[in-house]
Amino acid sequence: MDKYTVTRHITPAECDWLKETVLAGTVVEATGDLFGCCAPGGIMVKIDGRNCSVELPESALRPCSQVLN
DSSP: OOEEEEOSOBOTTTSTTOSSOBOTTOEEEEOOOTTSOOOTTEEEEEETTOSSOEEEEGGGEEEHHHHHO
8 A cells, every 4th residue: 555654743623533643754554445434635544553544634645755756
């Protein structure tokens, strides 16, 4: 699956389903929208190898290949 780097802090105030802030620089792995619950403009990802996926805003993610260039 594709990996992304979080480009800004994503807080529970912005995404109320998050239990804690996802910090800028965190690398996440796309999982795909397995249950059809991801909103337009969101990407389902796993954070730090956790078992469950969460939706993060696509605008806060950059493919890892672009970060290295």
